[in-house]
Structures are given as structure tokens and as C-alpha cells.
Amino acid sequence: MADLRFDSQPPKHTDVPRPRRAEGQWSFGYREPLNKNEESKKNDDPLNVRDRILYTYSKRGFDSIDPADLRGRFRWLGLYTQRKPGIDGGKTGALEEEELDDRYFMLRVRSDGKLLSPAAVRALGTIGVDYARDTADVTDRENIQYHWIDIKDVPSIWERLDEVGLHSMEACGDSPRPFLGSPVAGVAVDEIIDGTSALAEIERRYLNNKDFSNLPRKFKTALTGHPSQDVSPETNDVSFVGSVHPEHGPGFDVWVGGGLSTNPMLAQKMGVWIPLEDVPDVWEGVASIFRDYGYRRLRSRARLKFLVADWGIEKFQEVLENEYLGKKLVNLESPASPVGHRDHIGVHAQKDGKSYIGVAPSVGRVSGTLLVQLADLLEEYGVAGARLTPYQKIVLIGVDNDKVEALIERLDEIGLSARPSNWRRNTMACTGIEFCKLAIVDTKERARSLVTELERRFPTLDTPITVNVNGCPNACARTQVADFGLKGQLVLDDEGQQVEGFQVHLGGATGLGANFGRKLRAHKVTSEGLDDYVSNVVTNYLVDRKEDEIFADWVARADEELLRGDKALQSAEPVS
Structure with a gap:
């Protein structure tokens, strides 16, 4: 492979037509930066910021950080400034980034499909407890994500991660982002x-x-x-x-x-x-x-x-x-696609005769304390370790079969269910306005309350229906490939007031029949009205579906009136 460091020249490729307009492609000699992000990367390789964090910024404090590092190169080390508290979603696109910046950071820690030993899970938990105000989220990139990180604590956090074989290197930035590996x-x-x-x-x-x-x-x-x-x-x-x-x-x-x-x-x-x-x-x-x-x-x-x-x-x-x-x-012909996805929730046999157990936090939200409690259980029950999943779940690997039921009971006690409702199992949410500078609406708490309400209204739902909640258009929660993809934005309520709400994608999917679903023209839902909207559409599906028809297939053929959810057909299941 050719070495394309910043001070080297790219190879000349002659078999690809040169584009009519310069797009900054290095292979055609367009090395001069065409925007401020490219200029910043050319000025200094972002990987060099690690030493400045270790030896300068962590010792001199937040105010010593070069803005080009703070809002650019820090990302290569998994660090973003988080959203300053109290700034509503209407100001997300109106304020400059420095006006949105808090003096604390979000930190992403990569797992890259690794089996996390009990010691690694404990380290991840103690970091949350000691340095992140007990925050910790499981993301859909198989990361653990913290908030309220102070720059002075970053070296200590990295040292603790290094001791268990983990790191935050290139967890963000224009780089090889965290890898997704099979949890099993x-x-x-x-x-x-x-x-x-x-x-x-x-x-x-x-x-x-x-x-x-x-x-x-x-x-x-x-x-x-x-x-x-x-x-x-x-x-x-x-x-x-x-x-x-x-x-x-x-x-x-x-x-x-x-x-x-x-x-x-x-x-x-x-x-x-x-x-x-x-x-x-x-x-x-x-x-x-x-x-x-x-x-x-x-x-x-x-x-x-x-x-x-x-x-x-x-x-x-x-x-x-x-x-x-x-x-x-x-x-070779590509392998056949499965129907939907598999999140590995529940108890499953391993090839070595033991079992693995998939558990569901609520929309990926855990805590440092919970991870420490999980590490305690892994050690107590002799579990090999845990993996994170692309669906904000956790899979415990290497459980002795005679310990499975007792372990499941203990997991329930700390809020990790191996037998969750369909709603809890199939709902994801991004970080949202609580911490993210790009977000417009609340996501985590709104999704959790939605799950609770849907569990009450549809306690025996007999088919998976996925709900992915995103705080902005960037689709970090993969909104376009969910049954209900909710993209946060500000909408007008019945009184003409601007409030938090969502644009709705319906019937998206991966696997067999992968598609981006239907987006109803000029259709928005307020956050306050979300419970009723989802309930009405689900009821319409349950009443109108054909035998064995999954939600995405029903959405593809259903009348738009049923998808707008203004009213529900006669309920197939009592909704109180």
C-alpha cells in the first residue's frame, strides 16, 4: 500500500475518469483543503492531540484548550463537548458551536466486538461512578458513552481503560469509527x-x-x-x-x-x-x-x-x-438476507454446551453503578464476560446451564431483563437534547416513557415492532430502518405553538426486504401526542393485518389514513 501521510504524494491513478469539478480527491492531486475541517486536519494530524491532552490540557484546565483541538481533533480521542444545560432545541441550529459548548465532555469507549471480561465491565462501571456522575449508555455502535467528563480526569480514565485492554482512540472524528462485531x-x-x-x-x-x-x-x-x-x-x-x-x-x-x-x-x-x-x-x-x-x-x-x-x-x-x-x-452470490434482525435477547445454547443470555437495558441507558453490579454478577456466577450489541443490548457469554435461572432473577433485580416486553426489547434512542449539541428534542426519557405506556396499553403484543427515536436528522439511532422511525424536530401543536415533536418514518427494515419505509407528507407528531399516535397506528395494524403479516409489510400496503393515526380502528386488544 502507498504511504499517504500528509507530507507524501498520492499515486497517480489513470483508470478512473477525472471528475469535472474538483471534489478535493487526493488521487487527482487536489490536496489543498476546501473547507475548514480539511484545513484543520492538514495543519496537524488529529492523533497528535493525545499528548496535548495528557501533558497540557489536563493539567492547565478547560480554558487552556486550543479551539481547533476542542471542536475538532479531540474527536479522534472520543471526546466531544456536551451541550450546555438549559439551551432549548430551537437554538440548536441558531447558535455557534462555542455557545452550545459546556465545559464537560462526552466520552465514547470502543468495544469493537470484544468480549468484555468481568474486570473490564467493572472498570467501565467505576469510570462512570468516579468520573461521569454515574452516567453510562450502551450505544448502537457497541460503545459505552459517558457524560460530565472533566478534562483533568481524562488521563486517569485512559489509564483505567488501558489496564483492561480498552480505549477511546478514534471513537469519533474522520477516522475508522468503532467496529460492530457479532455479539455471539x-x-x-x-x-x-x-x-x-x-x-x-x-x-x-x-x-x-x-x-x-x-x-x-x-x-x-x-x-x-x-x-x-x-x-x-x-x-x-x-x-x-x-x-x-x-x-x-x-x-x-x-x-x-x-x-x-x-x-x-x-x-x-x-x-x-x-x-x-x-x-x-x-x-x-x-x-x-x-x-x-x-x-x-x-x-x-x-x-x-x-x-x-x-x-x-x-x-x-x-x-x-x-x-x-x-x-x-x-x-460468489451474496448470502441470503434474514427477516429483520436478531438481538440475541433471552437464553441460547452455545456450541460448547454452555449458554449465552441477552439482556435489555431500557433504550440503552445504564449507569456506572449498574455496570459495577453487572460485574459483581459475572464474577459471582462464573460468567466468561459480556459483549455489547448494535441494538443497545448486552449479551452475557459462557453461563453454566445450572446457573441460568438464578442469574436471570438477579439480572432482573438490577434492571437488565432477559425476558423483556416486545416494546422494551425493540426500542432504541440516541443521546438527545440532554447532552448532544446537534439534538432538537429529548429522546432517552421520551423513549423510556413511551415504552412504559405501550407496555400498559399492549401488554401481550405478539409480534416485534421496532421504535427508533432520534433527536435530529442525523439518524444515529437508525430511524430510517425501523418500524417507527422518529426524527426529532420542532413542530406546531393545535394552538400554533412550537413544541418538541417528530417526523415519522414507518415500515423501514434491514435484512430481507431492507428499505427506508414510508414518510407521510407533511405529517408530524408532537412529543406529547406520541403515545396516542403510536397506539392508534399499532391498533390499526393489529386489526387490519393479514395472517402472519409483519408490520413493515402492512405499512407498505396500508391506506394512508390508517398510518396517520388520527383515530384507531376497533381495537384488536383492549387499550385502556
Whole structure:
């Protein structure tokens, strides 16, 4: 691979047509920054900020931090300033970033599909207790996310993470973001192939590596060898999906160009087969194409999905093979997609005769105290460890079968249910206005109260219905691929007052029939009216559905009047 550090020249590629308009693509010699973000990265590699945090900012305090580091390079170390308390959603887009900044930070800690030992879970919990006002959230990127972090405490936090093999390196920024790995890698009875070693090798080679620290924007990776495709591969920049070749055996297909936000696109499938040992090289090739050919002029078009859409998957594969891998990939039809996703909730057999248990926090919100309590239970019951999931859940690995029921009872006592309601199991929420500077509405508490109310109104719901709640248009909670995708915005209530509310996407899905669902024109729901809206639409579905018809299929054919939820059909289940 060519070394493309800041002081080197990119290779000259002649087989890709030069675009009519300069997009800042390095491969065509467009090295001069076209926006302030590119200028900041050129001025100083963001990885260099680590030493300044350790030896200057943590000792001199918040006011000593260079603004270019504070609102830019800090992200490469997993640090964002959080939202100053008391600023309402109407000011999110009107104020300058420095006006929204609090003097505290959000910190993301990567897990990258790792099995977290009891000691690691305890360390994550004590960090929350000691440094983050007892906050801790499980995110849909398999991170633990803290709030109220003081810059002076960051070195101590990093030291504690390092002791258990964890870190926050490139958890944010224009970099290789946290990887999604199968939560049941290496233990699931029906697993095709265990890709854990490939993720570890990608981390070893390419994180904290200046060849890949200046990408056009974020770069999201997912890998699973499980047939349920349990890492939302359709929505990542690059995904490796377990597949079986009739001659070569288990390996991976490669999908590229997925991403949501304001211009959602599903990943395109190459239809190839690569062995486990080639995954890191192919990852490097895909990331290098993004680095070299990715658009850098407009931040809104600086994701890999736009390049893949412009080139097409055939051209992308050709460039990958000819210019980066130096060999042809083996063609193989992409593996079949499952219906929906699998979150691994409940008790499941492992291939070694033990069990794994998937538990559901409420919309990913846990706490430092809860994680310490979980570590206590892992040690008491001799559990191997825990993994985080892309659906804000936790999976406990290696439970002795004779301890399963007792452990489930103890987990319930601390708020981690292995047998949650369909509503609790299938609802996710992003950080929201409580801490996020981009958010417009509250999400976590609103989603939790929605779950409680839906559990009361539909206590015996017999089919999964997913609800994803997002505080802004950026789709961190994957709103476009949920049954109910709720995108936060300010709306007008019946009195004409501006209040918190949501634009609604209905019937989105991953897996078989992956799509972005229906968005009803000019249809908004107030936050206050959300319980009744969701209840009415769910009731209409339960009354109007055909036998075995899932919610997404019903949405695709239902009359718009039923989806607007102004009133409910005669209820299929009593709603009090």
C-alpha cells in the first residue's frame, strides 16, 4: 500500500475518469483543503492531540484548550463537548458551536466486538461512578458513552481503560469509527465463521495509524459470521458478512457504501468470497479508496456512500482489485438476507454446551453503578464476560446451564431483563437534547416513557415492532430502518405553538426486504401526542393485518389514513 501521510504524494491513478469539478480527491492531486475541517486536519494530524491532552490540557484546565483541538481533533480521542444545560432545541441550529459548548465532555469507549471480561465491565462501571456522575449508555455502535467528563480526569480514565485492554482512540472524528462485531462470535451454535481475529487485526494495524487518520469523514465497519447478519451490515461503510463457498468453505462477502443520516443509502453487495485472513487487507483497500478518492469539498457529500453511488459497485470492485489488492476476488452470490434482525435477547445454547443470555437495558441507558453490579454478577456466577450489541443490548457469554435461572432473577433485580416486553426489547434512542449539541428534542426519557405506556396499553403484543427515536436528522439511532422511525424536530401543536415533536418514518427494515419505509407528507407528531399516535397506528395494524403479516409489510400496503393515526380502528386488544 502507498504511504499517504500528509507530507507524501498520492499515486497517480489513470483508470478512473477525472471528475469535472474538483471534489478535493487526493488521487487527482487536489490536496489543498476546501473547507475548514480539511484545513484543520492538514495543519496537524488529529492523533497528535493525545499528548496535548495528557501533558497540557489536563493539567492547565478547560480554558487552556486550543479551539481547533476542542471542536475538532479531540474527536479522534472520543471526546466531544456536551451541550450546555438549559439551551432549548430551537437554538440548536441558531447558535455557534462555542455557545452550545459546556465545559464537560462526552466520552465514547470502543468495544469493537470484544468480549468484555468481568474486570473490564467493572472498570467501565467505576469510570462512570468516579468520573461521569454515574452516567453510562450502551450505544448502537457497541460503545459505552459517558457524560460530565472533566478534562483533568481524562488521563486517569485512559489509564483505567488501558489496564483492561480498552480505549477511546478514534471513537469519533474522520477516522475508522468503532467496529460492530457479532455479539455471539465464537459461541453461537449456528455461526458460519468467527471473525473476531480479523477485527482485532484491523484494530492492530490501522487504528492510531496516520495513514488512516485523515479520511474525508467517518468510516464505519461491521463484521459478522452469524447467519442473522446481526450487525446492521446494510447501514455501514464496509461490512463483512459470513458466507459459505461450495469449494473454499466459510468466508465473507463484502458490502460497501451504506449510511443513513439525511441522504440514506443501503450498502451495495459485491457478491464475492474472501477468506478470514484476507479481511484486514480488503478493509485496508476499501478504506484507502475512501481516503484517496473520497469527496472532500462538501461535508454533506464526504461519505463513502456517495462515491459508491457515483461509481457503481462493479467499478468500485475493479478499482479495489486492480489498484489496491493486486488480485481478483472470488465471485460468489451474496448470502441470503434474514427477516429483520436478531438481538440475541433471552437464553441460547452455545456450541460448547454452555449458554449465552441477552439482556435489555431500557433504550440503552445504564449507569456506572449498574455496570459495577453487572460485574459483581459475572464474577459471582462464573460468567466468561459480556459483549455489547448494535441494538443497545448486552449479551452475557459462557453461563453454566445450572446457573441460568438464578442469574436471570438477579439480572432482573438490577434492571437488565432477559425476558423483556416486545416494546422494551425493540426500542432504541440516541443521546438527545440532554447532552448532544446537534439534538432538537429529548429522546432517552421520551423513549423510556413511551415504552412504559405501550407496555400498559399492549401488554401481550405478539409480534416485534421496532421504535427508533432520534433527536435530529442525523439518524444515529437508525430511524430510517425501523418500524417507527422518529426524527426529532420542532413542530406546531393545535394552538400554533412550537413544541418538541417528530417526523415519522414507518415500515423501514434491514435484512430481507431492507428499505427506508414510508414518510407521510407533511405529517408530524408532537412529543406529547406520541403515545396516542403510536397506539392508534399499532391498533390499526393489529386489526387490519393479514395472517402472519409483519408490520413493515402492512405499512407498505396500508391506506394512508390508517398510518396517520388520527383515530384507531376497533381495537384488536383492549387499550385502556
